[in-house]
Amino acid sequence: MLRVYHSNALDTLRDVLVEMIRQDPQSDPFVAEQILVQSPGMAQWLKLELAERLGIAANIEFPLPASFLWKVFVAALDDVPERSAYNKASMTWVLMRVLPQYLDSDLFSVLRHYLQEDEDPLRLYHLCERVADLFDQYLVYRPDWIAAWEQGDDQPALEADQRWQPALWRAIVEDTHSRGLPHWHRANMYDTFIKALSNSQTALAGVPRRIFVFGISALPQNYIEALGALGQKVDVHLMLANPCRHYWGDIVDPGYLARLNRIWLSKGQDADETYQTGHPLLASMGKLGRDYLHLIQQMELPEVALFNDARYDTLLSALQSDMLELVNRGNDQNSNSGLSDPVITFADTDQSIQLHSAHSALREVEILQDQLLAMFSDNARLKPRDIIVMMPDVAHYAPYIDAVFGNAAAAHYLPYSISDRSAEQEIPLLSSFLQLISLSKSRFSVSQVIELLELPATLKRFELEQEAFENIRQWINETGIHWGLDQMSREDSGSVGFEQNSWRFGMDRLFSGYAIGATDAVWNDISPYDGVGGLASAALGQLSAFLQQLQQLRTQFSGAQPLTGWIALIQQMLEAMYLPDERDHEALELIYRALESLRETFQEVAFEKDIDVAIVQDYLQEQLSSQRSSQRFLSGQINFCTLMPMRAIPFGVVCLLGMNDSDYPRSIPPMGFDLMVDHPRKGDRSRRDDDRYLFLEALLSARDTLYISYVGRSIADNAKRVPSVLVSEVLEYCDQAYRIEQDTPESTRKFVTAKTVQEHLLLEHPLTAYSPGYFDQTSPRLFSYNNRWMISSNLSTLTSASFIKGKLQPIENPLVELDDLIAFYRHPIQYFFQKRMQIFFRDDELVLSDEEPFSLAPLIDYQLRKKLLQSALGGDGLQATAHFIRQSGILPVGKAGDVELSKRTHDIAELYEKMQPLMVGEPRRREINLRFTLPDSLELQGWVNDVYDTGVLKYDVSKVSGRHRFMTWVQHLATCAAGYSERTTYRGLSEQFSFTPMPAELAHAELSKLVKTYLEGQRFPLNWIPEPAWKWLSLRGKDEEKARKEAQSRFDSDRGGDASNPYVRRVYPEWRMIEPGVFAYSEQLFSVMMNYLEVDNDDH
CATH class of the missing domain: 3.40.50.10930 (Rossmann fold)
Known part of the structure; x- marks a missing residue:
C-alpha cells in the first residue's frame, strides 16, 4: 500500500x-x-x-x-534494457546523424535557416542537445504527446513552424528500431x-x-x-x-x-x-x-x-506557524473574509530573522563572519554543524569565503567547508586538461601558459623544480613575453601578425643570451638576454620542450576525426603532459570516465561519423564542469553550498547570501520551441518556481535563526538596490503581521509602526570592514571581531609612539657612512623601517602581464632613459643602444614604439649635451673623513665621485624633486666641511640647480646637525619627509600661508602623495600628525641651504 x-x-x-x-x-x-x-x-x-x-x-x-x-x-x-535507448545523451547523437537528412524538407525550414546562419559545427551539436533535452522532458511531463506522435497524431494543435517536432521524434524512433533496440522509454513504460x-x-x-x-x-x-x-x-x-x-x-x-x-x-x-x-x-x-x-x-x-x-515564541517561529495554520495576519484585501488575524508583538531583542545589506559579495561574507561569531558568543550550544550558508552560485562566493574565513585569526577561526564547486574548480589538473584540449583557440597568454606549467604533475613530467620554475617566471618577465606563440599563430587567430612579445621572440632572446653571454649588441636582430647561465640553463631546455609540446597539441587538436582517434590522442596527451601522483588519480578517473561514457554512447547509437574537435572540447567541458564536489556537505563544519533542491534540511541557523533582485529567483528563458510553455499543466517544472519554493523551504527549515543578506548599495556610487522580490514579500508580510515592542519604560511604552518592523529586521552596513562605526559603539548592532580592521579604523589616532613604545636604543657605532647619511634624507621614515627595523612594505610577487606594452610604465621609462645616458657617457653611441632597446620588447609595437624611443633618445641626447660644460677635465674622487662630537666622538667617512674641474656633478634622468635637493645638499656639506671649496651641481632631465662653495666651519656645523638628526632617526620614525618640506621652504619667503597649503597638498596628493606611502601611512597617516615636524626640522636643518642654492632656469 x-x-x-x-x-x-x-x-x-x-x-x-x-x-x-x-x-x-x-x-x-x-x-x-x-x-x-x-x-x-x-x-x-x-x-x-x-x-x-x-x-x-x-x-x-x-x-x-x-x-x-x-x-x-x-x-x-x-x-x-538496463538503460533506455531514449536517454538524453543517446538522443543527442541520434539527432546528430538523422537531423541533417531532413533539413532540406520544408517542414524543417526553421531549423535549416538557423543552422545556415553559422557553419560552426557546434551550432548543430548544441541544437541537437537542446532538442534531446526537450524530448527528454516530454517523455516525463507529456507522455500522451509522445504516444500520439508515435501514432501519427501531432498533438497538441501545432503552428506550422513547430510541426517538425513530431516528425523528428518519429525519426528518432525509426532510427532506434532500425538498430534492433527495444522501444521502451519513460512515456510508454508507466x-x-x-x-x-x-x-x-x-x-x-x-x-x-x-x-x-x-x-x-x-x-x-x-x-x-x-x-x-x-x-x-x-x-x-x-x-x-x-x-x-x-x-x-x-x-x-x-x-x-x-x-x-x-x-x-x-x-x-x-x-x-x-x-x-x-x-x-x-x-x-x-x-x-x-x-x-x-x-x-x-x-x-x-x-x-x-x-x-505551532509556536509563537519568536518572529521566525511565528512566521512558520502562520503558514502551518494557514493564518494570514496581513491586511490582504484579496482574502475571502476581508478580515485579518490579530497582529503579534515581539520584543526588539528578537534576532530570529535578520536581514543585512552590504556593498559587495565580499562585504556580505565579512559581515556574515562577524554575525556568526556573535551567535556563537551568545549561544554556547551552537555548533558549526548547526549552520548552513546557501547562495545562488557558490563558485562566485568561494574566493571570498576562503579569503575571509580561511585567514581568520586563531581565536576567531570557524571551521567551514565549501560544497558544490565544480570538479574543474576543485581539481587543478582538470582545469589544465580542459585548457590543453582547447589550445587551438588559445592566445597563449603568459598567465595561461604559466598556469599550465606550474601544475605539479606537469612540473614533474618536465623535470622542473620550484626554483627552476621561479627562474622561468623571471626570464619571461625580463624578456618581454606576453602572448602568442609567434607571428604566424597570431595571424591564424585573426590578430595582427607581429613577432615582438611572443614566445618565439622571448625564447630567441633566451637562447642567444645563453650562447653569446652578456652583451649590449644586437645579434641577428635579437637582443640577447644575459640572465641564463650555470645550472639554471637546464630549465631553459625544459621550457623549450614544454612549449614545443604545446605547439604540437595546438596543431593536433584541430579538424575532425573519428572518436577513437580523439580518445587515442587524449591518452597520448595525458602521458606527455602529466606525471601524476595519488592526488591526481581522481582527475584522471573523471577524464577517462567521461571518454568511456561518450564511447559507450557512440557504440550504442552506432555513430561512426567524424566529429569536429570543437564538439569534443565542448562535450568534455560540459561533462567535467558538471561534476560537482559535494563530499564535504555535512562534514561537521559550517556548510557553504549552492541553494539547490533538497538542501532544506533542518539547521539551527540558515543563512542565505546573494539574495539580490537580479540574481534570485534565477530565471532561465525557455527554449523558443518548447511546446509546454504554450500548453502548461500542473506539475510542470520552472526554474523560477523551483527557486521560489527553495526559498520557502529554506525559511521553513531554520530552527532558530534565518539570516539573509544581499548587496543593497552600489559599491561605485552608494546607490540603493532592492533585494530579491522574495525577500521583499517576507518583509511586507512581517510589516503587516507583527509589531516590535520598544524597550522603553512602562509609562512611555508604545508600539512602532509597521515600517519599523522592517527597520528592525534590516541592518545596513558601512562600505568597509574598517569603518569607525564598527568600533566606536555608537550603534550596538554594528560590531566587529577583527582587530586588524580596528587598527585600520583608528589610524587617525595613531602616532609613531603607538608603533613603538619609547625610542629604540641608539646605534653603538662610532662610524657613519656618507652614503647612509645621504640615503636617510631621501626618506627618513622609509629608511627607519628598512634599515633599522628591517621591515619592507612591498609586494615581492612577480606579476606577469598578458598584454604587450601600449605605453611605457614609469619605472621602465626611467630604466630606459638611464641605460641611454649610461651608453652616451660610456661612448657607445645612442643609436646602437636604442636599437638594442627596440629589440628587447619593452616598447610598444610598431610606430608607437619608434615614436617613444625617438623621444627618449632625443631627450637623453639633449641632457648629455647640457652636461658637457659641467664635465671639464678627468673625473676624480674625493675621500671624506670628518669627526663630530655629539657629545660622543663620531666619524663620517665616504667618497664623493664625479669631481671635475668645474666642480662636483650629480645627475639623473628623472625630474628634479625635493629629495634630490636635500640629498645633494648633504653631499655638498660633506665636501665643503672636508675642506674642498667646490661647487656642486645637480643636473636633472629638464632642470639644473647648484650649491655654491661655503666656509668649511659653517659646513661642518650644518652637517653636524644633520648627523645628529640622522642618529635620532635611527631610534624612532622622524616626522619629516622631503617633498612637502621642499614645497614649504621654496614658497615660505613669498607667502607663508600658501606655502603651508602647498605642503599639505603635496602630502595628500592622489598622484604619488606621501599619504599613500605605506611607511608613512603606518605612523603618520594624516597631515596634522606630521605637519609640525616637517616645518620644524626644515627650519632647523635646511634654512641655510636656501642661501647657497642657485637654480638654472634656462630650461623653463
Missing part, C-alpha cells in the same frame, strides 16, 4: 522512519533498505541521522526516483507497468517488501502513479514535507488573483468568491509544492498527519 505522511518538520518524518526500521527490520539481512531521495545531500543527512539513532546505518541504499523505478521496470517487465501489476497476482522479484520516499519536494504525475501501482505489491511510505496542516492545493498567488479580478470584474464577476489566497507567502512561493500536493490528493491515498504544534 502507498501511504502518505505529512509533516512540517523533517525531524518528525526522520523519527518515524527510524522507528519503522528499528521495530520492523528486514527479515533478510542481505536485502537493502530502499530510501528514495532527491539529492546526495539529503542522503548524507539521513545516513548520519540513522547512524546516530540506530547505532549503525548499513545496507541502506538511497537511489534517485528515476533510476529506482527503471530498475523496477526491468524486474517487472520483459525485454527492458502505463504498461501499471497494467502489468494490476493483472499480476505474484510478488515482484528483486523488489524489497517496503520502500521509503523521503522528503522529495515534487515528483511528476507518472512517477506518483507508478509508486501507487507498486504499492499494490509492497509497502510504499511517501514521507512529504508539508508546510501547512490544512489543504492548500487550491490557494492562489495574490498577484495572480488581482490580475484575474481585473478580467472577471469587467464581466460582473468576483474572483474572490471562487479563489482564496490563504497565506500570501505560501500562495506566492509554494506553487511547486502546491501542484505536487494536488497530484497526490487526486489519488485519494491513505494519509497520516504528523504536524508539530
